[in-house]
Amino acid sequence: MAIEVAPGSFYxxxxxxxxxxxxxxxxxxxYRASHLTTHAVCVGMTGSGKTGLCIDLLEEAVLSGVPSIIIDPKGDMGNLLLTFPDLLPQDFRPWINVDDAQRAGLSEDEFAAKTAQTWAKGLADWDQDGERIRRLKESxxxxxxxxxxxSGVPVNVLQSFHAPKLSWDTEEEALREQIASNVSALLGLIGIEADPIRSREHILLSNILENAWRAGQDVDMLRLIAMIQEPPFRQLGVLDIDTFFPAKDRFALAxxxxxxxxxxxxxxxxxxxxLDIGQIIRSPQGKxxxxxxxxxxLSDQERMFFVSLLLEQVIAWMRQQSGTTSLRAIVYFDEIFGxxxxxxxxxxxxxxxxLMKTARAFGVGIMLATQNPIDLDYKGLTNAGTWFVGKLQTTYDRQRLLDGMQGVTASAGTLLxxxxxxxxxSALPGRTFVLHNVNNPAPILMGTRWAMSYLRGPLTRSQIQTLMQAANAAGTAPSAQAQPVSSAAHSGPAIPAGYAxxxxxxxxxxxxxxxxPEVPAGEAMNSVKPSLVxxxxxxxxxxxxxxxxxxxxSVAFADATRSQVQxxxxxCLFPLPERNSVIDWPSTLVTELAPDDLSTAYDGKAIYGMLPAGMAQSAPYTQLRNAFTSYIxxxxxxxxxxxxxLKLKSLPGEDRAAFEAxxxxxxxxxxxxEWQKASASWKTKIERLEEQIQRKQDMAEKVNVELKGRRAEERLGGLGSAVRTIQLDRILTGKGFSLGRALTSAGGAAATVSRRRRMTSKTQVDLDNRLQEIQALENKLEETEQAAEDAMQAIQDKWTDAADDITSGSMKVLKSDISIEAFGLAWVPSWLVPIGxxxxVQRYERVNAAVLD
Known part of the structure; x- marks a missing residue:
């Protein structure tokens, strides 16, 4: 009679x-299922029976409806699929070890029959039967x-780089831990043991992933490699990206x-x-x-890469679950070494x-198995609430284990x-373990029950293939059909030849x-419909x-004799030529394209044409850049x-009429x-002459007045002067007239008249001289006014002629005046429409996805 096991208990x-x-x-x-949320460690040397014990526990988990994720480095855990409820020899026959049959001296059929009998008896000895196996198989x-x-169901690891559905506001630390682990795993795959703090490779990749995940963007390997070469940021810390991690070194990493x-x-x-953990632990129907x-x-690097990604996906899934005290799922690691x-x-x-520290809160139990405790970090041991301890031969192994079992207290004469x-x-026989559960008062010795699964040992990949083919036929396994990562926006046949x-x-x-690209796919397909037959x-x-x-x-046009610069x-834009090709530059020129029309990355899905031979190296591009500069x-x-x-030249695009204007x-x-300057100068000269004339005229007027006065005196002069002299003498002396005195007075008067005439004559001469000077100045003023008029007309004629002095010329370009704004490899989009x-496919029609002149 089969043993009865209470719900939530493992027998x-x-x-x-x-x-x-x-x-x-x-x-x-x-063993209560909920106790496994405090995690378990199973240790024991080879032959201790730990694989059988762990399979027993996993079988019980299945019967309790608990899903499991099992990491199987040795290949033993596939035995869980070798369950035969009817316990018939023919069920065991395909899976027996032929060498074991030969050593037993039996035929393969005989050995299969013996194995079936052994399994039936073993199960019965431990109160189990075929019906319990059937329940296991169907649960x-x-x-x-x-x-x-x-061989089995392949796994798409690229899902591991997809942005987790966690909030950066509340789960920043957890997300960064996931990034760090993923990056370390990826670098390990190429042989780089990277320190997350000091390794520039680790820092670069971590920042790329965080940048994408914060934006809610998934990252696959193809995009990651592209972003290594062209990071979506220009600075890391306080350094420019090219200083922190030069482009040459980033290329080597890529x-x-x-x-x-x-x-x-x-x-x-x-x-x-x-690697969708939700789908991995339960079917769409919830089974x-x-x-x-x-x-x-797998190689050691590949194992580390995959295990790290898988565990990080478990953590990401776990953090999206609600808390529980019940056992929600088991993560079992069959051999933790390394x-x-x-x-x-x-x-x-x-x-x-x-996981050992945090999984309990989410009902995820972790169970680790190893041959000796030195394979485990001490922190892992102390976070385990249950120890299954099989035989350990070396003293060091046993002491290491006992140091971790902190719940054990000294009590003489007992297992404590x-x-x-x-x-x-040190003396335990096979299939016997010390069970120490911190939830129980004391450790116990236990013997493991007979496994319901046939423990035939490690499976080969061909045997796994056989098992999974049967599972696929029964519809109990997810399809192993290849699911390639979509690399282009398309629907239809395989990637065309010549593209990747x-x-x-x-x-x-x-x-x-x-x-x-500017043209949508639908528009491209519609454009080729008229060509369908x-x-x-x-x-x-x-x-x-x-x-x-x-x-x-950008060309700065300048002439050595002119100061203007335009x-x-x-x-240029043309299909990438082969190395050392001669380029007809005039035929490659484009005008309706500017640096703002370009980007340095494309996040969408597409396929890419192949490069001509030799055009993956930088040297040909340097040569072409130099040739382009020389042509310009x-x-x-x-x-x-x-x-x-006028020292003028026409501007680019300026026609003759505009230039003439x-x-x-x-x-x-x-x-x-110039007219204003000359006019001011001539005005000054004329005003100066007019001032001189005015001064001369004022002086002449004074002299003329003086001349008139002298002439009047001269008319009154002579005798009249003498008579006045005698009369005056009489009056003054009271004497009578004296001839002598009269003659003396007349002689004096004559002298006075003579003197006055001389003064009159002199004043006349002075006046004549001044009038001559005035005439001379007036003549000069007339000449100056004519000269001014002639000069102003000359100025007008000069600048009228200057406006018409237009000839043809050109500006030569110096290489120092040429600024290269963009040069390199351009990816030009188009739609390739298969028709068949x-x-x-019978043929392809190409439709431009961007309009280029």
Whole structure:
């Protein structure tokens, strides 16, 4: 009669009498499912029976409706699928070990029959039967995932770089831990053991992921490689990105990752079931799943890479769940060696410790198994609430374990005595364990029950393939059909020949540009409908990017004899040539394209054309850039109109009429300036002459008045003067007239008259001289006024002629005046529309996705 197990309990075996070493039939060991939320560690040397014990526990979890995620580095855990309710020899026959049959001296059929009998008896001895196996088989879906292989269900690891559905406001620390672990795993895949704090590779990749995740953007390997070469930020810390991590070194990192992605063996990593933990632990109908991740075929780096990604996905899923005290799911690691060492920091260690510390609150139980305790970090041991301890031979192993079992207290003569416990562990037989559960008062000795699964040992990949084919036929496993990462916006057949889903890798020194597509897919497909013939149809549309060479330069036109400088843009765009090709530059020129029309990245899905031979290196681009600059310098001089007199030249785009008007305006302004200056000068000269004439006229007037006075005196002079003299003498002396005195007086008067005449004559001469000076100045004033009029007319004529002095000329370009605004590899979009019928593609029609002149 099968044993009855209460809901929420795991039947693991029976207690063992410490004295006799025999299992006690009346003391079955039941382990409460909720106790596993405090996590468990199972240790024991080879042959201790720990694999059987752990399978027992996982079988009980299935019967209790608890799903499991099992990491299987050795290949033993696939035995969970070898369940045969009818216990028939033919059920065991395909799975027996032929070498075991030969050693037993039996045929394969005989050995299968013996194995079936052994399993039936073993189950019966432990109160189990075929019906319990049947319930086990029907209670869950059992799936073996084989990352990097199609033997089982392949796994798409790229899902691990998708933005988690967690809030940065509340889960920033957890998200950064996930990023750090993912990056460490990825770098480990290419042989880089990176310190998250000091490694520039780790810092760069972590910032790229955080930048994308904060924006809610998923990141796949292809996009990650592209962003390594062209990060979406220009500064890390206080340093420019090119100072912190030069482009050449970033290119080397991208090439290392690309080598992994490009390897044919890695393609399987990008196909299959995504690492969606919700789907991994339960079917769409809600049925529990036992998901076994078989990794024994992987290299050490690949194992670390995958395990780290898987554990981080478990943490991300877990943090989205509500809290519970019940056991929601189990994460079992069959051999922890190398994944959580005590001293090193592999990428798997951080998520493992995070789970041991935090998973309890979410009802996720962690169980770790290993051959010896030195494989485990001490923090992992102390976070485990349950220890299943099998035989350990070395003293160091036992002491290491006992140091971790902090709940054990000294009590002489019992299993709680450290020395007694040490001695007991060293002498344990197979399938016997010390069970120490912190939820129970004391440790016990227990013998493990018979496993319901057939423990035939590690499975090969061919056996896994057989098991999963049967599961697929029964509809109990997710489809292993390849699910390639979509790399283009399309629907229809496979990628056309000559294209790839990933942009070709080029030297980091080559600047790459994208011309964004403007034409939607629907419009492109509609445009080719008129070309369809009977029986054909449009099979989809691929957005393609074709490699072109692009160059844009701003040219400052200047002439050595002129001070004016004008700028003009020259651009070229043409299909990327082969290395050392001769370019007909005039035929490549474009005008309706500016640097603002370009971007340095494209986040959408597309396929990419192949590069011509040799065009992944930077040297040809340097040569083409130099040739482009030389062409501009030698052939792209600016044809223009020149007015040498006015020191003017026409501007780019200025026609002759506009230039003539500008020359007339400048000539008028210059003429007015010179006219005003000359007018002021002549005015000063004329005013000065007029002032001189006025002064001369004033002086002449004074002399003329003086002359008139003298002439009047002269008319009154002579005798009259003498008579007045005698009369005056008489009056004054009172004497009579004296002839002598009279004659004397007359002589004096004559002298006076003579003197006055001389003064009159002199004044006349003075007046005549002044009048002559006035006439001379008036003549000079007339001459000056005529000269001024002639000069002003000459100025007007000069600037009228200057406005008309227009000739043709050109501005030569110096290489120093050429500024390269963009030069490198341009990705030009177009739609490739396949046309065909049910037999496949017959032809392709290309439709431009961007309008270029």
């Amino acid at each position: 693991l075996g029976r207690e063992v009498d410490p004295g006799t070493g025999k299992p006690l039939a009346d003391k079955p060991v039941f 869950a879906e059992f799936i073996i995932y084989t990352p990097g292989s199609r 090439m290392a990752l690309n080598s992994v992605v490009a390897a044919p063996s890695f393609q399987t990593w990008m196909q299959g079931t995504p 529990p799943r036992v998901s076994i991740f078989y990794i024994s075929h 994944f959580m060492p005590p001293e090193k920091e592999p990428s798997s260690k951080r998520p493992l410790l995070t 005595d450290r020395k007694y416990l040490d001695a007991t562990i 889903s990933m942009r070709p890798q080029v030297d980091a020194k080559i600047t790459q540009y994208f011309i964004p 009977a029986g054909t149809r449009i099979l989809g549309a691929w957005l393609t990017f074709e490699p072109y060479l692009i160059g844009m330069a 700028s003009q843009r020259t651009g 310098s030698q052939e792209r001089g600016l044809e223009l109109l020149v007015n040498e007199t 500008r020359c007339a305006q400048v000539a008028t302004e210059k003429g007015q300036t 019928d049910e037999k496949g």
